[in-house]
Amino acid sequence: MAKQVQLVLNKEVFKLGKAGDLVSVAPGYARNYLIPQGLAVPTTPGILKQVERRRELERQRLLEEKKEAETRKTALETIGRFTIEKQLGENEAIFGTVTNQDVADVIAAVTKQEVDRRGITVPEIHKLGSYKVEVKLHPEVSAVVEVQVTAK
Template identity: 55%
Template sequence: MAKRVKIVLNEDIVNLGKDGDLVEVAPGFARNFLLPYGKALAVTPAVLKQVEHRRAKQAKLEAAKKQEALDFQTALITIGRFTVKKQVGEDGVLFGTVTNGDIAEAIKEATKKEIDRREILVPEINGIGNYKVQIKLHSEVTAEINLEVISY
């Protein structure tokens, strides 16, 4: 009886692998769980060819997303400065704080493109002035924008 069986995963499985990975598992695990529930496929030349095709397609999509992020980074740099209006008390101290949601709104108004507010790293902003803000556009692309906080 075989010690290990090679299979291709159809979905992400914790502690085993991601969708499309070629893994070796115990024969009972493959026979009793992975194969009957459609979580994996037995390795055949046709399945391997399909996996390679899927990986090539995924790589092409990932390259397109990265290029889109680079283009958006260039657009953000071209714009140069984004402005957020906040209520200010005496001595230029803010009432409240500037949040990543405020910055996302300012970017959306200027570029007409919505970005995820969770990808914005906001420094501590206590008063009016100019600040540098980091935005993660892609796993490999980050943009740094200038943020101007003014009173209204």
């Protein structure tokens, strides 16, 4: 069996890795496809240092994103309660339902912070009252806020 060759990817290659990844592939695959297409370069000590530097910068960037998400979580939980006004029907039932877009709009109006509506988990809301809503700010950080649904 042939030995493996280590390369650093310049671009994302399906089922192999992302740009900047260190990969081991068969010598023929490297020599005949990856290197001529400009998808990868052979490893050298200088390139390995660049890869390590990129990884460190990426790790620091992700850490900063997490810190920012923690700050936003604290801000949201300090405010605590957001009010959404809905048109009222009979038996305290509201017309329609409260959607994650409604919650995102209220949060943006109050805090001046954009929140991705896809990260908001809203329970079934069909009546007036107070409900807990989870807002995912980061893959590791979620805030729980209270939404008060009132009549218009």
